[in-house]
Amino acid sequence: MxxxxxxxxxxxxxxxxxxxxxxxxxxxxxxxxxxxxxxxxxxxxxxxxxxxxxxxxxxxxxxxxxxxxxxxxxxxxxxxxxxxxxxxxxxxxxxxxxxxxxxxxxxxxxxxxxxxxxxxxxxxxxxxxxxxxxxxxxxxxxxxxxxxxxxxxxxFAHPYDVLLDDFEPGLTTAELRTLFERLQRELVPLVAASARPPDGERVLPGHHPAAAQKALIDEILPAVGFDREHWRLDSTVHPFARSMAHTDIRLTTRWEEDDLAMAFYSCLHEFGHGLYEAQMDPRHYRTTLAEAAGLGVHESQSRLWENVVGRSRPFAEWALPRLRAHLGEPFEGFDADRLYRSVNRVELSLIRIEADETTYNLHIALRFELELALIEGRLNVKDLPEAWDEATQRLLGLEVPDVVHGVLQDIHWGSGMIGYFPTYTLGNLMAAQLWGALSAQLPAIESDFAAGDFAPLREWLRDNIHRHGRKYDSRELLRRATGEELRVEPFLDYLRAKLVDTGQLAEPLGRT
Structure with missing residues (x-):
């Protein structure tokens, strides 16, 4: 050179x-x-x-x-x-x-x-x-x-492309339209075949004081990789993660005493974001490379830890004794299989961050639809609540009782982040592809989870994703890690396999 x-x-x-x-x-x-x-x-x-x-x-x-x-x-x-x-x-x-x-x-x-x-x-x-x-x-x-x-x-071919490009360089409106059309076509019958009616039950049962939840999370997070020397966890209304450097990682969560899953899964989600930032190559510190390749990659990390890891059967085996030790009676009647089935049940819900993996991308499709209409001038802000409620009924079949369960549930638009939401769906797709690649290379990975050993996963992610930062764009990074272009099929196959494994589908539905 x-x-x-x-x-x-x-x-x-x-x-x-x-x-x-x-x-x-x-x-x-x-x-x-x-x-x-x-x-x-x-x-x-x-x-x-x-x-x-x-x-x-x-x-x-x-x-x-x-x-x-x-x-x-x-x-x-x-x-x-x-x-x-x-x-x-x-x-x-x-x-x-x-x-x-x-x-x-x-x-x-x-x-x-x-x-x-x-x-x-x-x-x-x-x-x-x-x-x-x-x-x-x-x-x-x-x-x-x-x-x-x-x-x-x-x-840029479309005004919305300019906004998308700030969060996921190169992503286009045309590509997203095709992607969401395909996902909706595949997901709607999956949801219809597997979803149970809302019954008010929480996926993680019981009433748990915030102090007890904090004690549980104080054991879970360090086990997966939270470093108390360089990380902290605080409370907020809408959970998020932010880093000021690879040595200063801030996670947040919301403690809801009647909904343990809020803190449990938001902490795993935000941990995935934090780990990405923490494991960037220190040589890139204070350069443009010490940033994410794109928000799609960032969300692939949070969704991987929240769902692919956190809702897996071996993770349930590892987590259950800790749930019992910290929270007691509500989990005494559970075995690992019941916990696994409970945290993966498909249930139509109004709140995106509480949604299961099967329905989640329909929530993102709703937000993409409305953002695009706002940017194209087909929708005025004053009409947004009504449009939200109509889309929720059309895509999810649910009535919205109030704006907190509807148009005001997410902070993103209030933070000026127009164009961010589609990166959650990209993250889901990438997470499935990354899981396919890493599980092939690490055949003992599920046994590691059951034993509480998450180091092999952290190391694989560091070597293949995190350390590169922004050195490669999202698509190149995905190719290098998996040998594949961005695809929908691995995610759909992953969903179908899990729905069969949890007994929510008798057999996989064919692709349409």
Whole structure:
């Protein structure tokens, strides 16, 4: 490989500054959703807006463009898989997209998202969409203006593509339409054949004080890989994970005394996100490579730990004695098989984060449908609750009793994350493909789970996914890990096999 030019050190320094500022912004966002007093929302919006201006100015600095241009001849002749060449390519992509957007607009988006997030909290508490509507209208208006910055560039075929690209580079509206049409065609008969009517029973039974739940989670999380030296767990309304660096991982959950599954599975979900960040190559710290390849990959990690691991039969065998030890009587009558069947039952429900694996992607299809209508101008924000309720009836056959169980259940739109939801479905598909590859390479993996040994899984994920960070894009990373392109079939096969194994299907339904 040719000797790295002097400009590379300058580029690294600039990338490090951007990473540091983004880390500070991440800390402020974590604080806003965990510890910040409610009255601090206005000042927090100002602070986040100021940081966004600084980052945007650094990304659009003409000197950064000149540095990237000066490095181009070297990058073309150097090893295309080297960290340095990949770092240059990632920063060039960020620079190219940022220069299309005025700093003022980027700052407005940051401020609007911060205010909307707080409005969402108030509206949710009051069960009143009207308290959220003006803030969401502002978010959607700014999203339209942001997408319009790329008109005439030929980069994006649809305005929604611009938003998708921020979360999953290269993902398109056309691809998603085809994907969701296929999934709905396959999932609707699966749900019809396997779902039981809602009966009010929880998948994990009993009333459990938060203190008892915390003691349970304090044993579960360290066993799977939570490192108390570098991680922490806090309470919030809508569970999320955030990292400021690979040495500073923040998870959150919600403790519901009549719904143990909320904390149990949200902690496993957010642990998957945290592990991805924690196991990135330390050499990439303070560069553009110390980021996820895409949110689809990120969600593949959370969904893998939550569902493929956390709802597996061997995990049930390992977890049951711990449930009994910490929570007692409700689990005394359970054996591992009953626990496995209970946590995998298919039941139509209103809340996405509580949904089983079979119905979950119908919740995402609903959100994709509504986001697309908002961006295409076919749906106004004022009509969103009614549209949500209609789509819930059409896709899930359920009546929505109130906005907390409907349009106000997710924080994403209040956080300005228009285009994020489809990455959950990509994550489900990728998780199934990754599981197929890793279980073939680690034939003892299920025995490891039953014995409480999760190190082989962590190591496989570190070597094949986590350590690379953003060095490869999502599709290339998936190919390298599995030898396959993104496919729907492994996920559907995984679902069918589990439904048969749990006795919810007599035999696998054929593909349509």
């Amino acid at each position: 040719s000797e790295a030019p002097k400009e590379l050190a300058n580029l690294r320094e600039r990338a490090g500054e951007i990473a540091d500022i983004n880390g500070v912004a991440g800390l402020l966002l974590w604080d806003q959703n965990t510890l910040m007093p409610r009255g601090g929302a206005g000042a927090r919006a100002d602070q986040l807006e100021a940081l966004e201006r600084i980052v945007h100015d650094r990304l659009t600095d003409p000197e950064l463009g000149r540095l990237l241009d000066a490095l181009e001849p070297w990058a073309q002749s150097a090893d295309p898989d080297s960290d340095e060449v990949r770092m240059v390519a990632a920063l060039r992509r960020d620079h190219r997209k940022a220069v299309r957007v005025p700093t003022e607009l980027a700052a407005e988006q940051s401020s609007a998202a911060s205010h909307a997030q707080e409005a969402w909290h108030h509206a949710r508490e009051a069960k009143d969409f009207a308290r959220f509507r003006p803030a969401l209208e502002r978010v959607i208006e700014l999203s339209h203006r942001y997408a319009a910055c790329f008109d005439g560039t030929g980069e």
